[in-house]
Amino acid sequence: MGRAQGAVTLAAEASIDEIQPEECLRAHQYQLLARFLAAPPDAALLRLASGLEGDRTEFGEALGALARVAARLTPEAASREYHALFIGVVRGELLPYGSYYRTGFLYEQPLAELRKDMARLGIARADDVKEPEDHIAALCDMMAGLITGAFGAPVGLAGQRIFFETHLAPWAGRFFADLEGARAATLYTPIGTMGRVFMAIEQTAFGMER
């Protein structure tokens, strides 16, 4: 798909023409985070990440740091790191769920609220899945889908802002900061930085809507 953004593929229904380039960049960033957080990185993702080039902003520096680490890490090492951070034997070093960060427990009110909003927006989880939907990767995937229209028509900035402020803003910055400082993190340190800074960018940018 040849566009100004290079070889970009979005798992989306809406044509890129309908979405401003800057908003596409936000969707890309959510998708990048979702890919790293949903599953252990494979060789393709590490290759993609190692090709990123950041500018001199805090966000760009994190991208550059991620690229440097991704270039020297094997998929096996990345997978071990992912398992140590998020899976473990009983649990990983971190529990990347909104309910956990906001209440100290899984399966709490934040998840109930998310499920209501997912139903309203036409987002459903697979029937055979029993895990909570308020996982950071799923929320990033949902944000990307709201921006690009993967779940139907693209949701405008007002709707995106409500979803962001309801389901991400209360905790995602803290999670990414924890990821940045996690004992088991090497590749995921700059991912944590990238996520933390991106959440701050989102918060500020939504504030400019008015």
Next chain:
Amino acid sequence: MKQEQVTKRRDFLKLAGLGSLSGAAVVAAGAVPAEAKSEPPQGEGYRETAHVKKVYELARF
């Protein structure tokens, strides 16, 4: 949204560093586009992404 407000947000996003992502290679999350497209858009219908499914498979306790 006023023109000057749109410009500010657009400029802010680029200046904040997101511009680094333009020209980046494929970023799409693990969702399979074919699967996402196989469900015809319906007013009341649910949408699933393969990615969301994958999150839960891998997050299985």
